Amino acid sequence: MPVALVTGANRGIGAEIARQLAADHAFTVLAGARDPGRVEPRDGVVPVELDVSDPASVDRAAERVAADSGRLDVLVNNAAIGGSYTDSAADSDLGEAHEILETNLFGAWRLSQALLHLLREAADARIVNISSGAGQLEDMQGGYPAYRISKAGLNALTRILAAEEPAVSVNSVCPGWVRTDMGGSAAPRSVEEGADTAVWLATTPDPPSGGFLRDRRPIPW
């Protein structure tokens, strides 16, 4: 049975990606969460304590994946924190900016480093980085600069890993504007819609690599 690890899987888009991979695609899903007690119990979903901003927590989770499963086929780097939309680059608190990059960029990078040895052994390995249109250079705007920079950096990580790891399909996804704690209640998309492209990239035969996709189609960087 294939094994996936999804970060930030206790709520929002991450919880829905975990649900779909287990229910619709027969994955054993390791549901990474800072508080594993908040992962909704489901068949095929196994809570794993994981704070992606804490190197010791990442190491412990990676050891647990190796010890319990002995394999990893899919890593979904979903965990993220936002920033204030009213922040400007000129006035941002750089301490907060560091925290945002620590989770959104270095968290994904650190976890990828810790798990690549298992992914390289898989026959059909994938990394799906949950990014955002907010990180698109083509349409870069003002507002929440640290979040935007974290997602632009995550997109660069996607390209670099795709180039360096030919045996692993590595892609970035923009889920669209989704009704979650981060997206708010006015967002037009459901979590099911927000999870769709990530789940598709995790499961479709012959996936692309080095892409940035929304609605299963490439979008500009």
Ligand SMILES: NC(=O)c1ccc[n+]([C@@H]2O[C@H](COP(=O)([O-])OP(=O)(O)OC[C@H]3O[C@@H](n4cnc5c(N)ncnc54)[C@H](OP(=O)(O)O)[C@@H]3O)[C@@H](O)[C@H]2O)c1
């Ligand atoms: N919602 C949107 O409209 C939208 C649009 C574009 C992109 N995205 C991206 O989609 C992804 C999911 O967003 P969402 O809307 O589902 O957000 P959300 O509802 O705020 O959920 C965020 C998840 O990330 C987890 N998390 C935060 N910091 C973490 C850490 N240090 N270690 C482990 N987990 C951590 C949270 O866990 P806790 O419960 O412990 O805080 C939570 O499970 C994010 O990458 C986001 O940037 C969302």
